[in-house]
Amino acid sequence: MLETTTQVRALTAADVPVLRELLDQDPLVNLFVRGRVDASRLQTRWLGGEIWGYFEDDELVSACHAGANIVPVQATPRAIEAFADRALRENMRPSSIVGPRSAVEPMWEILEPHWGPARSPRLDQPFMVLEHDPDIRPDPRVRPVAIDEFDLVYPSCVAMFTEEVGVDPELGNRNGYRARVAQLITQGWAFAIIEDGDVLFKTEVGAATSYACQLQGVYVRPDLRGQGIAAAAVAAVVEQVRASVAPSVTLYVNGHNTPARRAYERVGFTHTETFASILF
Structure with a gap:
């Protein structure tokens, strides 16, 4: 042999x-x-x-x-x-x-x-996919973020990153993180609901190919959570990115985050694989 x-x-x-x-x-x-x-x-x-x-x-x-x-x-x-x-x-x-x-x-x-x-081992992260129009009505307030709204949206990006990852991104390479947020906005990959100068919802496309893209940083202002904002807002993002970025949309979420999983399922996402993340 x-x-x-x-x-x-x-x-x-x-x-x-x-x-x-x-x-x-x-x-x-x-x-x-x-x-x-x-x-x-x-x-x-x-x-x-x-x-x-x-x-x-x-x-x-x-x-x-x-x-x-x-x-x-x-x-x-x-x-x-x-x-x-x-x-x-x-x-x-x-x-x-x-x-x-x-x-x-x-x-x-x-x-x-x-x-x-590890600082945070996350061994159950459903990887979810949507390859068709959303199943629910999109929130018409969702739109791409303009670059002159960077200072308005940036605190929500920091808040979401800190809440999700457990580390303040400004304590490390602050300039690098700011540049990354600005890059996503410039690419047209950042989406939000902004009313009266307040960010109610935001998310970004973190990666994309001609075939698919991946959402990241889904955030709803804390005092507005539990009101069903996320599902309709994500549906609007899905509708827009399928038209402008890629036909298939993916994301992954912590398995214990039941409200988020239910919101994505309402939009039409299905669990197709399980990811894991080991954070240091």
Whole structure:
């Protein structure tokens, strides 16, 4: 019996075609990495890290985004071990490991003795998809945020990030976070309900390909929660991004957040995969 030859190496621009074929095996789940590949073409200065490829007999079998976030792609058990070993050898300290739970959990089992304990392990995050018009009437007040509304919307972005992630983004790279919010607004990827100078609801498209996009940072002002605002507002965002960004819309949510899950289900999202996130 011949032994399989394996290798892990950083992918380059020459690998983009075969990497895209791998990513397109599951274009919705692999949306984040595909978007990064399309935007950077694996140029390090734009990617902000590397994408590792796991090869068996010179065939690309799995991949892993390795930067501020570690994101496994189509990762087999042997690839997971190889990626974890490389991360340890390179002494990485990412902010998170994110992806399908079937890959994140075994990777974390290897890394936890060296990197643990995690600040926030989230092992049940339904990944939800909507590939048609929303099931409920959209809120007509939702619209793209204008760049001159940055100072108005930015505090809600900070509040949502702090509430969801558990860390104030302004305590780290404040300028980087502000630039990211401004970039999303400029792209037309930030949406909100703004009345009398107050942000009642907001969300953004965090990543997109020609096939699908992913919503992030869904936020309703705390005193307005429980009134059914989120579902109709998200429906409006879905309607608008399907017309201007991509035909399929995805998001993932913490499993314990029952109100959010019910709101997304009302809009028409269905649970198709389970993600996990390990936050450091």
